[in-house]
Amino acid sequence: MNFSITLKIWRQKSEFDTGRFVSYNLDHVSPDMSFLEMLDTLNVQLEEKGKETVAFDHDCREGICGACSLYINGEPHGPDRGTTTCQLHMRRFKEGDVIYIEPWRAKPFKVVKDLVVDRSSFDRIIQAGGYISVNTGNARDANAIPIGKTKSDLAFDAAACIGCGACVAACKNASAMLFVSAKVTQLSILPQGHPERYDRVSKMVSVMDQEGFGNCTNEGECEAACPKEIKKENISRLNREFIVSKVKSAFSS
Amino acid sequence: MSKNCAVLDSSIGKKVIMAITGALLFGFLLSHLAGNFLMFCGAEAYNNYSHALVSNPLIYVAEFFLAAVFLGHIINGIILTVRNKKARPVEYAMTQSLGEKSIASQTMIWSGLIVFYFLVIHLVTFKFGTDVSPASADGVRDIYSLVVARFSEKIYSIFYIMCMIMLGFHLSHAIQSLFRTLGLSQPKYLAIIKVLSILTGIGIAAGYCIFPIYFGFIK
């Protein structure tokens, strides 16, 4: 059964505009629509009326790329746990619902337009240390270095991070530490990541600070909001790696 | 900025300072509480203990160290709170709690500042306060009678109890946070650490509240 909803969408022309909520009524919403298809429908209607469409980020629409965002009724990626906005469906809502849609809000995530924010600060953090050095030449045998099951599982779970920024959006301090900790964990616990291990954590945290993200106060909102269910224990590991890296560098010239 | 200053200014560096100074302050809280229990051994035992502490020249070193630890904790706590606020210049119209966000975790700066206010009053009242009965010939202050006199004022006792509840509140989030900040927590122990953290908060608050309750309302 199709139903009607009211949307309160954050509209902001550019970084320099202050922004405001605009209300839209949308009828004939099918429970089978994805949340983004619902917004597409709204945009088609706006376009037909000659009005400016709502800008929002999306790409794969299958929950793997990390492009979609949206702070829906006070929750990053909406009410389903472990789910990106593109995988959220309108069957989670019902007739007469009022849905607030806001962009990720954090100083380093400047609003580009409406619901689109600039997440290039994440790219700069990755550039600072989110890589390993590999000699060029023939492709190596994938199994040349044996890695225990526990470690490879841990690294794989951390590598599931799609860099969407929901952790920053959910954190009361707009801290990026879940994101950074996932990247550090993924690379630092595997032998391939060991040569740059301590340099990496130091550089990535330094760029994270420069970008203006807040500090973790251990409240676990990030883990709950993460569509890929990255664990907050990674933050503990990030702290440990950082402390060891600083102690090591203090005792080496 | 030199290498070491940069570490102290980094996000995790600052948090590590909070955790280490917090742990030291917690140690101080425990030893102070142990001293308080001497009140139940009578005036003489308590006064002599207090005298032994202040007449040891090492007390100046200890006091200086303690003041530095307090200042380090307070200044870093304020800087962190300000930075965290700045990281989100525009607030959400609607937010929901998804994780373990609690009233205690969101009000650390306020519970902390109340504890600081209490600390000032506490020092003014006892350490630098005027005694109710004169010191003995060998210079032992009658701190026992001073404490009993203050706690027998119900208003003072109530103020004291409220502040100790705020301290307990601070600790209920702080203790588990400390382990996580220092990277010492493991997923399988986290649930236990969190329960212990709340129990520690309750325990410290209850421990300190025994005295105002006993001298203010029972005796």
Ligand code: HEM
């Ligand atoms: C005897 C008194 C105190 C003890 C035992 C204590 C202990 C602690 C501990 C263990 C933490 C956790 C650190 C971490 O997350 O790793 C903490 C956090 C904090 N404390 Fe205190 N504290 C005391 C007094 C104060 C005072 C006077 C202030 C005043 C500003 C304060 C402000 C804070 C703040 C703002 C935090 C949170 C920092 C953050 O997570 O970013 N505390 N405290």
Ligand code: FES
């Ligand atoms: S659009 Fe790719 S994860 Fe949602």
